[in-house]
Amino acid sequence: QLQLQESGPGLVKPSETLSLTCTVSGGSISSSSYYWGWIRQPPGKGLEWIGSIYYSGSTYYNPSLKSRVTISVDTSKNQFSLKLSSVTAADTAVYYCARLIVVVPAVDMGFDPWGQGTLVTVSS
């Protein structure tokens, strides 16, 4: 059974870089059928896609965050990571990692399963 687990600091100072890692267990991150994604949810608000990565390193980012986001993959550790630079209080959110099942790119794709999420607070 595939499981994902987010890890990283729960508190980040304004203007600094948020860094999170997602560890995948029970399956290989190098599977050709899947991408891997980051999604966030500010307190009391809805879900926002941050970006996705393929095991080869190909990345896709939300245009609204693209200038500040970097997603990378480490297949040797079965992990993928998120870096979000120049954070502000508006970046305070629960951050989820999830497997993105891509049947037909840009037509048929969705997330399953999800990690439990980790709350990151941006505050001095």
Next chain:
Amino acid sequence: SYELTQPPSVSVSPGQTARITCSGDALPKQYAYWYQQKPGQAPVLVIYKDSERPSGIPERFSGSSSGTTVTLTISGVQAEDEADYYCQSADSSGTPHVVFGGGTKLTVL
């Protein structure tokens, strides 16, 4: 930017049928996915490819599509179905970018 539109809230009595809609101009050409999120928990996939149900999801959950609107239907709603529900699809750009609807709070009266 491309948007998926959901009603903010839907209310239904136990045993009745709840219908949650999601509208988007590109939905006739793309499949929608639905997620259930209970307080303090991660989202769970309940419908994929507009109308397919993952294993382990109760049969009372179903999905349908008509034109630019997809609908999540919960038949015989139970108290445990009270949750936020989100639709998700690819955006309209032709790239594998993801977009979520704003979410619908289902209240079981």
